[in-house]
Amino acid sequence: MDGGLSPIAATRLGRGASVSLVDLEKRFEGVGAVRGISLEIASGEFLTLLGPSGSGKTTTLMMIAGFETPSGGDIAIDRASVVGVPPHRRNIGMVFQNYALFPHLTVAENIAFPLKQRGVDRGTRAVRVKEALALVRLPGYEARYPRQLSGGQQQRVALARAIVFQPRLLLMDEPLGALDKQLRESLQLEMRRLHADLGITFVYVTHDQEEALTMSDRIAVVNEGRIAQLGAPEALYDRPCDRFVASFLGESNFLTGTVRGMETGVVVAECAGAVLRGVAPQALAAGAAVTLSTRPERMRFADALPAAPGNRLRATVTEAVFAGERCRYLLRAEDGTMLVVKEPSSATTRRRAVGEVAELAWPVADTVVV
Amino acid sequence: MRNRPPLLLLTSLVLLFLALPIVLIAAVSFSSAAYLTFPPPAFGLRWYRAYLGSADWLASTWLSIGVAAATVALATSLGTLAALALGRLPRAARTAAAALILSPLIVPGIVVAIGIYYAFSRWGLIGSPVGLVLAHTCLAVPFVVTSVGASLANFDRRLEQAARSLGATPWGAFRQVTLPLIRPGVLVGALFAFITSFDELIVALFLSGSGAVTLPRRMWDDLRFAIDPTIAAVATLTIAFTALLLGGAHLLRQRALR
Numbered sequence A: 001m002d003g004g005l006s007p008i009a010a011t012r013l014g015r016g017a018s019v020s021l022v023d024l025e026k027r028f029e030g031v032g033a034v035r036g037i038s039l040e041i042a043s044g045e046f047l048t049l050l051g052p053s054g055s056g057k058t059t060t061l062m063m064i065a066g067f068e069t070p071s072g073g074d075i076a077i078d079r080a081s082v083v084g085v086p087p088h089r090r091n092i093g094m095v096f097q098n099y100a101l102f103p104h105l106t107v108a109e110n111i112a113f114p115l116k117q118r119g120v121d122r123g124t125r126a127v128r129v130k131e132a133l134a135l136v137r138l139p140g141y142e143a144r145y146p147r148q149l150s151g152g153q154q155q156r157v158a159l160a161r162a163i164v165f166q167p168r169l170l171l172m173d174e175p176l177g178a179l180d181k182q183l184r185e186s187l188q189l190e191m192r193r194l195h196a197d198l199g200i201t202f203v204y205v206t207h208d209q210e211e212a213l214t215m216s217d218r219i220a221v222v223n224e225g226r227i228a229q230l231g232a233p234e235a236l237y238d239r240p241c242d243r244f245v246a247s248f249l250g251e252s253n254f255l256t257g258t259v260r261g262m263e264t265g266v267v268v269a270e271c272a273g274a275v276l277r278g279v280a281p282q283a284l285a286a287g288a289a290v291t292l293s294t295r296p297e298r299m300r301f302a303d304a305l306p307a308a309p310g311n312r313l314r315a316t317v318t319e320a321v322f323a324g325e326r327c328r329y330l331l332r333a334e335d336g337t338m339l340v341v342k343e344p345s346s347a348t349t350r351r352r353a354v355g356e357v358a359e360l361a362w363p364v365a366d367t368v369v370v
Numbered sequence B: 001m002r003n004r005p006p007l008l009l010l011t012s013l014v015l016l017f018l019a020l021p022i023v024l025i026a027a028v029s030f031s032s033a034a035y036l037t038f039p040p041p042a043f044g045l046r047w048y049r050a051y052l053g054s055a056d057w058l059a060s061t062w063l064s065i066g067v068a069a070a071t072v073a074l075a076t077s078l079g080t081l082a083a084l085a086l087g088r089l090p091r092a093a094r095t096a097a098a099a100l101i102l103s104p105l106i107v108p109g110i111v112v113a114i115g116i117y118y119a120f121s122r123w124g125l126i127g128s129p130v131g132l133v134l135a136h137t138c139l140a141v142p143f144v145v146t147s148v149g150a151s152l153a154n155f156d157r158r159l160e161q162a163a164r165s166l167g168a169t170p171w172g173a174f175r176q177v178t179l180p181l182i183r184p185g186v187l188v189g190a191l192f193a194f195i196t197s198f199d200e201l202i203v204a205l206f207l208s209g210s211g212a213v214t215l216p217r218r219m220w221d222d223l224r225f226a227i228d229p230t231i232a233a234v235a236t237l238t239i240a241f242t243a244l245l246l247g248g249a250h251l252l253r254q255r256a257l258r
Helices: A007-014 A056-063 A107-117 A122-135 A151-163 A180-197 A209-217 A234-237 A243-248 B004-029 B046-052 B055-088 B091-106 B111-123 B129-153 B159-166 B170-198 B202-207 B215-225 B228-256
Strands: A017-029 A029-043 A045-051 A071-079 A091-093 A169-173 A202-208 A218-223 A228-230 A253-263 A265-271 A275-281 A289-294 A311-322 A325-335 A338-344 A355-360 A367-369
Touching: A017 A056, A029 A228, A045 A056, A045 A209, A056 A071, A056 A169, A056 A202, A056 A228, A071 A234, A091 A151, A091 B159, A107 A151, A107 B228, A151 A209, A151 A218, A180 A202, A180 A209, A202 A209, A209 A228, A209 A234, A209 A355, A218 A234, A218 A243, A228 A234, A228 A243, A228 A275, A243 A253, A243 A289, A253 A275, A253 A338, A265 A289, A275 A311, A311 A338, B004 B228, B046 B055, B046 B228, B055 B091, B055 B129, B055 B159, B055 B170, B055 B215, B111 B202, B129 B170, B129 B202, B159 B170, B202 B215, B215 B228
Parallel strands: A045 A202, A045 A218, A091 A169, A169 A202, A275 A367
Antiparallel strands: A017 A029, A017 A071, A218 A228, A253 A265, A253 A289, A265 A275, A289 A367, A311 A325, A311 A355, A325 A338
């Protein structure tokens, strides 16, 4: 080992693999599961495929791993097409949904499995297993069997097994799905740390938007076999491109109305009996129907703000729920549109009563056309 | 509680009914008399000595063991492969293929035997151990497919995918992951294949000829032509041997359940 660098940490110098998906398609008995996905994943990136079940995200991952054959399009890893290359020759690490640890092998044998396939000698295997266990913070667990471990520990072993052979690409299929919330959150942070330590490319599949937002460099929101939107978590959250993304990634309030006109990049529209403005990616014709979307935590009660910015709308409180860190209100606008408002709680904020008519205010920049 | 005594009585009667022939045969096998008689006038190992001193009986025993061993090898490999393949077929094809493979269990033994006799007589396989092994394999494969299939039902296919993603070839994944995990089912299937062949009479009646007389076949002939207590000794040994194998199968199944 040169300069004291462990072989696993040394992969970092070799960086991760780049992945490109070109018009990728998969049909099962004529039904399209993946319908034309194109995506460039950069070397060393943490990319998440986020979507509801049946959206095609897992099928896409299975095609990258080589367990499903594309019906059309191409997959290239480091610029070389891998279509037709069997899974065992792709040199890709993979973490499965329920860990898929080999129950008849010990933790050490599980982690040594990929090394054994590659003809690594016994002595080196033991050293690398020990290193991998240290990396996932499970030192000394070599002799245990998977059934003797908790779910979180099994997940760490699965992770160690998937990276011990220094793949340049790691695929993960809902790896935290079976764990409870607290454990999930701590493992999310650990995955980020591992990603930073290893410097390899991660492709992560999940239906959990919070998980996606917390960990990813970029998120591809997948719906009905296509990418609905691709971008950094903040960009996706602040500027969802359509109703699906706006409601799947976080919560959104939708206000529908008609376009009155345009002001440099901003649409002016009549919605729910008020004149509202929202960021528009392209010009819209006056009289056209339009839907504006705003996050519940970006809306405020106007009378609680020193200078109320941008959009204003009158609505009646129909439900008020105190949820610890915030109050969650349900309101009805004059045209019947239901709105959710999340107000951070403090001892000094006035709680709104059901039936109270309030004026909501929120910035134009937090309003987007979807 | 009221039901207890009648149930106990009934169960005892059924068990007695089932065990009585075995007990009688075992008792007769230790008889000192020169003919089949019950109760035996005195006990001795005379007929076990007669069995062990008879070249014909021993030849048949070894033939039966050899045929059964070859049947186990053939039926277990074919049956295991068939069970694996069945799991990968689309539903309709799977049902059809499974029905075909299991048909020797359903078709009456005598019909199978006649069919095999006609086919094999054309190929010169009558009176040859090879013919017996092939025929017994047909009869034993269903047992292997059933027991391996049951093991596979509990096997997570993702383990195989995990092995492949970690660099194992298809054969490597099977040998290192799938096979160790379905091994109890394979071993139980192998045991049943052995017993199926070792105890088989009907096909042997047609295929043994004079060149390949298996143990059940020789017992049959012996009963028809000369009734002496040797047959009781052979039967007792066969029963003990089969019981041991079944006990082994039971232990394996217990372990598989754990």
